[in-house]
Structures are given as structure tokens and as C-alpha cells.
Amino acid sequence: MLTSKFPSLASSLASSKVLGLYFASSWCPDCTPVTPRLKTIFESQAGNDFSVVYVSSDRSEEQMKETMEKSHGKWGMIPFDSSEKDELKKNFGCCAGSEVFQLGMSPFDRKYGIPTLVLIDCEKQEVISFDGVQDVMSGELLAKYGLS
Numbered sequence: 001m002l003t004s005k006f007p008s009l010a011s012s013l014a015s016s017k018v019l020g021l022y023f024a025s026s027w028c029p030d031c032t033p034v035t036p037r038l039k040t041i042f043e044s045q046a047g048n049d050f051s052v053v054y055v056s057s058d059r060s061e062e063q064m065k066e067t068m069e070k071s072h073g074k075w076g077m078i079p080f081d082s083s084e085k086d087e088l089k090k091n092f093g094c095c096a097g098s099e100v101f102q103l104g105m106s107p108f109d110r111k112y113g114i115p116t117l118v119l120i121d122c123e124k125q126e127v128i129s130f131d132g133v134q135d136v137m138s139g140e141l142l143a144k145y146g147l148s
Contacts, residue, residue, distance in 0.1 A: 002125045005091070008084055009053060012076050013122045016051040018145050020132055022075070023094040024115040025057035026067035031115040035071050038117065038136050043073060049147045055088050056080060057096040057114050092118055092130075119145065 003010045012019050022038060024031040042052050053076040058064040061080035068077055078085040086103055089095040093111030095103060100110050117132025128145065135141040 002120065006084055006088060008078055008082070012051040012053055013120070013125060015048050016122045017049040018051075018128070018147060019120040019122050020050065020052045021055055021088065021092065021094075021118040021120065022052055022115065022132075023055045023057065023089065023092070023112070023118070025059075025096060026063055026071070027059065028057070028096065028114050030113075034115045034117075034133050034136055039071065039073055039075075041136060041141055042075065044142075045147065050142075050145075051076065053077060055085055055094070057099060092116075092127075094118065 003013055009019065024035065038052065042050060054068065054072055055078050056064040058067060064080050068075070078088060089099065090103055090105060090109065093109055094114070094116040095105070095110055096114050097110070100107055112130060115133050116130065117136060118127060119129040119132045120126065121128045129135065132141065135144055141147070
């Protein structure tokens with residue numbers, strides 16, 4: 001189960017229907033159009049159906065905190081210096097290309113770059129999609145996963 005491997009996700013998994021793990025950074029040009037759309041979707045939720053946790057590829061803790069305050073609002077986040085952040089990246093194969101060797105991964109271990117939005121069914125604690133960014137950009141996220 002995800003909560004035993006990644007305890008910092010426990011609260012989000014317990015309080016939502018769908019959890020989005022958002023692998024991104026402030027310096028990534030491909031993340032720039034996705035982040036504000038994801039924020040709008042997150043903020044449009046009346047209940048607790050959808051939560052987002054930011055898994056940062058920012059280059060410093062200061063950069064990550066500034067990005068969170070300016071662009072992400074009330075999302076959860078994995079602490080910058082947490083080993084859990086690196087383990088999430090390795091577990092899901094999601095990271096910036098510049099992080100692959102730093103994380104001890106081979107290029108074949110990296111399945112997804114940034115931005116990637118991994119959607120997780122909170123009750124089953126199973127991945128339901130690695131294509132959350134596409135769902136956000138197409139406007140289909142809420143309807144596709146039965147969110148309000």
C-alpha cells in the first residue's frame with residue numbers, strides 16, 4: 001500500500017477520492033501552462049474529492065516554496081529535502097531528465113518527464129492514470145474520474 005511506503009501521502013489519501021501526484025518544477029517551460037489549470041481545477045472542488053501533492057523538481061527549497069506560494073495555493077507538497085520525494089520519483093519513474101543520474105536511476109528507469117500528473121484512486125491506493133496532464137489540458141479531468 002502507498003501509505004506504508006510513502007507516509008506523507010496518508011492524509012491526502014484518507015481525505016480524497018482521487019489524489020494527483022504532480023511531478024513538476026517552476027523552471028520547466030512545459031509545466032507553465034499546466035500548473036495554473038490544475039490549480040483552477042483543484043480550487044473548483046466543493047468537497048474533498050480531489051487533492052494534489054506537489055513532487056518538486058525545483059533546484060532549491062527556496063524556489064519550491066516560492067512556487068508553492070505563488071502558483072499552487074493550498075496543495076500538499078513533499079518536503080524538498082525528504083528522501084521520500086526521491087523515492088516517489090523512482091517508484092513512479094517520473095522526474096526531470098537532469099535528475100536521472102542524481103537519483104541513481106538509469107535512463108530506462110525514467111518513464112515520464114515533467115510535468116506528469118499521476119492520478120491515484122485513494123480508496124484502492126492504485127494508480128488510475130499517468131495521463132493526468134492530458135486530462136487537465138483537455139478539460140476532461142473532473143468528468144473522466146467522476147469528480148464534482
